[in-house]
Amino acid sequence: MSESEPIVVLDNLVKRYGNFTAVDHIELSVEPGQIFGVLGPNGAGKTTTLRMITGLLQPTEGTITIDGHRTDLEPIEAKKVTGFIPDRPYVYDKLTAFEYLSFVGGLYQMKSTTVAKRIRELLATFELAEWADSLIESFSHGMKQRLVFAGALLPEPKLLVVDEPMVGLDPKGHRLIKDLFRKLTHRDGMTILLSTHTLEVAEEVCDQIAIVNHGHIIARGTLSELRMESGANDGSLENVFLRLTQESEEERAEKVAQRFAGGSSPFDSTGADGQVDENDDDEEGAA
Template identity: 40%
Template structure:
């Protein structure tokens, strides 16, 4: 099936025009390294080699290879149960790999886990702040655990609380905070001790759109102002698009695609222009000889045209329709999304995975408890 034909279900492919090469379903280490410049390769913060974690007979993470350079915002994208949180738990030394290796900030996560723990910041989905303490007290306690000197804590805590818009609530107990405020506090706390890499597990799950965007702004600010490496997990296409320089898409414990959001979407063959018309057959015939068109699909009075640079091609398509005597009722432009990338590689949407993922997670817990 051509890479672009997945975009509109239940369609008839009229003709393909030089479809793009399919994106490999497995990613080798040379390909992983090819995304990085020579300078980046010498400054790798996270590297995994065939990292695997099983729970009984279930493989939560299956031979995962990752290479993340200093200063990147890197996303693990996939449905619940894809292995994202398990991967993060192994990198944070909270879960021992079944096989394979992982190195974080130059230290092996199994043999040198104490060194790794000192060099990472970690924010999981579930809140871990003490709700009876104030925002300042939570930050100060965290700084003491990481042996941050008192004078540095005194200057850095107010700076970070100001950065996440909590300076005016520094003396308030965390139990009075909203979910978004707690998440912002945890991100600031994870950054307090100047970690080499900040791990964020589903950083905006359950938050309203406005709060979610504020969290994104804070993450981008931390990354740009301090050059902090960020590895985050998410099942939100919008979040991965907004934050990540590169994304690894995971499914059933395996990495199925890797690249920048733009590269992954461009690999699907460009944009889709959809035209509603009563003359769909005549329009398809008129479009057949246009070399700049990748593919044309016709279904239920609609013609879907795959092109590169869709905005600039709309006038030409309307001109062709007019010349063919075809009346256009409506025309829309659809750009590929990361959801489309996931569909292309798996044949289903991330939302389709919801129920199945819950069942798999229950199975993993049972297997783990044996």
């Protein structure tokens, strides 16, 4: 795959739970080396979309291509280049940090020397070296979150998918993660796809932003492009976000009803950038 080709391509992606449509015909492509932010209100379909990209959920329709590998046809190849950081750091409590990282290295079939080198680097980066032999169950939420970061970065993935990176981290942790994201993309050429409610993070680190509502992408572009689109020319991302997602009670009720009826056709109404311009509610799921 050449460098200029998108590293993530979502083609007509749909996820339904029964007759409820969580993600409704999403089309998206992400260029390599970018930090791509996915924003949206609660239940917009962000987490569902990210979980489909990482293989935690199966799409109902549509395809996902990561680094040239279709996730339905070559799931293992696609997963080899993807790292994932969930919003809640559930890890094996009865392992030590060192054992957890060694286990991740084994899952990705890394050479022992590389595993050792990466563990040394990452434990230092995330300030966990002195806790390496402690059981994870004794870690605080923030420490667990840092350990999950270390685990996701251990195999040096080309694509890092991050769901709500700042949950449970203190201000120092926020700074660490923001600096790390920049370093990973600028120095290592990694692509980061992150969903967040912390608009300040998105504003600071994202090269491109997509705003998702009711299972659709309702806008995408750089922050300045989004400002233009929303009409809030010199507003903060918060203003842009609120303008783009604002709707009346009736509009919201109608769109939620539409999502429960099984979603809309991708040809119903198309937005300015060729994206579906519809909206709606829910998500979560997964094991």
